[in-house]
Amino acid sequence: MRARWIAAAVVLLGGVLAGCQVAVTGSAGVSAADQQIADRLAQQRDAVDAALDALGKAPALELDTTVKDASGKPIGLGFRITRNGDGFGALPFEGHVVQVTELADDLYLSADADYWKSHGLEENSTQFGAGWVHTVGTELPMDPGARFAPDQLVTGLVKSLSSLNQTADPVKRKLEDGTEVYQLGGGLGALQVTTAQPFRVVSFAPALLDPLGGPKLGTGFQVKSLTGDALKKFHTDFDNTVGGLGQPFDGLAQSSVVVTNDRLDCKDFVGSCTATVDVTNSVVGNSSGSKPVVHVTLTIDVSADSLGSKTCTTQGDAAADATITMSCSVKFSLPNRTASYQVLAKPTAVGEVHVPFDANAVKAELAKSFALLGA
Numbered sequence: 544m545r546a547r548w549i550a551a552a553v554v555l556l557g558g559v560l561a562g563c564q565v566a567v568t569g570s571a572g573v574s575a576a577d578q579q580i581a582d583r584l585a586q587q588r589d590a591v592d593a594a595l596d597a598l599g600k601a602p603a604l605e606l607d608t609t610v611k612d613a614s615g616k617p618i619g620l621g622f623r624i625t626r627n628g629d630g631f632g633a634l635p636f637e638g639h640v641v642q643v644t645e646l647a648d649d650l651y652l653s654a655d656a657d658y659w660k661s662h663g664l665e666e667n668s669t670q671f672g673a674g675w676v677h678t679v680g681t682e683l684p685m686d687p688g689a690r691f692a693p694d695q696l697v698t699g700l701v702k703s704l705s706s707l708n709q710t711a712d713p714v715k716r717k718l719e720d721g722t723e724v725y726q727l728g729g730g731l732g733a734l735q736v737t738t739a740q741p742f743r744v745v746s747f748a749p750a751l752l753d754p755l756g757g758p759k760l761g762t763g764f765q766v767k768s769l770t771g772d773a774l775k776k777f778h779t780d781f782d783n784t785v786g787g788l789g790q791p792f793d794g795l796a797q798s799s800v801v802v803t804n805d806r807l808d809c810k811d812f813v814g815s816c817t818a819t820v821d822v823t824n825s826v827v828g829n830s831s832g833s834k835p836v837v838h839v840t841l842t843i844d845v846s847a848d849s850l851g852s853k854t855c856t857t858q859g860d861a862a863a864d865a866t867i868t869m870s871c872s873v874k875f876s877l878p879n880r881t882a883s884y885q886v887l888a889k890p891t892a893v894g895e896v897h898v899p900f901d902a903n904a905v906k907a908e909l910a911k912s913f914a915l916l917g918a
Contacts, residue, residue: 580712587713587725589602591704591734599697600807601768602626602916603777606691607765610635623777627912628688628695631784636684637759642676644784645688646905651675651791664794670895671792677898678794684756685749699752700744701736718745732762743768753876759779770917778913779876784903790836790897796829798894799839799865807845807888818843818855818888819868826896837861838895847884850875863896895902 574580598604603625609617624630631644639661642653656672662682664671671680680686689695695711707727713736714726724735724745732748746765750757802820808832809816824837839859846852853873861867 552658580710584709586738587727587736590725590738590742591727591736593740594736594744595697595700597742598744599694599768600917601693603769603774604691605695605767605769605773605777606632606698606764607767608635608761610640610761622687622691623780624687624691624693625777625912625916626693628692629781629909629912630687630691631704631781634687635761642675643687644788646678646785646909647684648677650680650683650686650688651788652678652794667792671794675788675792677791682794684759685753690749690752696747696752700747701729704734705752731757774913774916774918778918780910781909781913782906784904785909788900788902790838790900793829793833793835793896793898796824796835796896797824798824798896800824800837800839800892800894802841802890802892805888805890807886809886812877814850814877816845816875816886816888817870817872817874818845818890819870820890820892821866821868822859822861822892822894823844823866823895824861824864829863829896834899835863836855836897836899837863837865838897839867839869840893840895841871842891842893843871843873844889845873845886845889846889847875847886850877850884860897 545638566636579726600692603623605623607619607621609619611620613696618640619631620631620635620641622630622634624645627647629646631642633640633642635641636654636658636899639654639658640765641658644651644653653675654672656668659671659676704727707729716724716726716735718724723738725738727734727736728748728751731750734747734751735745737743737745740766744766746763748757749760767874801823803823804821806819807816808819820843822839822841822842824839826835826837829835837860839861840856841858842854842856844852844854853875855871855873857869857871859867861868
């Protein structure tokens, strides 16, 4: 509130020690223009408070954004998340489209090899780019489970609004569909809230939640609460996504394998040879208490003078820091004569660290969670 005052004057006259005070009638209050701004600010504040309150109470949210692919064509991405922080969808991380599935404290990503290369995983980029990878939220510019769940999203937006100019005249915009919104924000981006009831959050800039990591997710997300049939569809789609995770790679662990005790058994007059080896693995980097599985691919090149070479491949799973015995066989075409041949076998093994994943158990937990949400 502004106040205008007419100050009283105190005058000292030519050496006269006694002063005099003159009382002047003052006026206090705000101008009509200032009062109108104050009223509009109060209306905006009520709309924002009601919209954020409704957002925080939503059982689940859908966040949508648009990015451009390599050819410049716009593509739509969406991410859905429950109040509990469980969610899945596609998000634009640092110019890459990344599929994200988050279940409690477990985060799974699916991205192309270029994404993993950009994160310094050159050696594993090809295999990681072919499946899902288990990692942690701190590996991302912004953890969606920790930032986009309804209550967490509201907390972040409220914090960002505290830095805004609270005396500036509210800014209104008309969206393409005709919806009128308040647009609040500044250099970090905007928060849009409808000007008419029922008040709701229409969109927000991720940079409002995190000035450093937020911009890596683009300029803004459209927001929609999910209830009723939309919530049920979310549950169904979530189950389908969980069923497709398979046995994800462990993005935080690495393994090394060593082949020992190689043995070769060839059958006389048959031409078949079976190579048997022991494969010992060691794992580093896995989280405490986890029980990763090392998926071993064994390739054996078997060669014989004048018979050429054959290759066989087999696969097996072993516990971390354990040894398994593996075998594979080849068969040569023998000439129609009696002869002896020197046969050599060269084994090579590669280990991949996977996180055990029980899709049925996860679906059962999701069913309980969505039931509490009203789906």
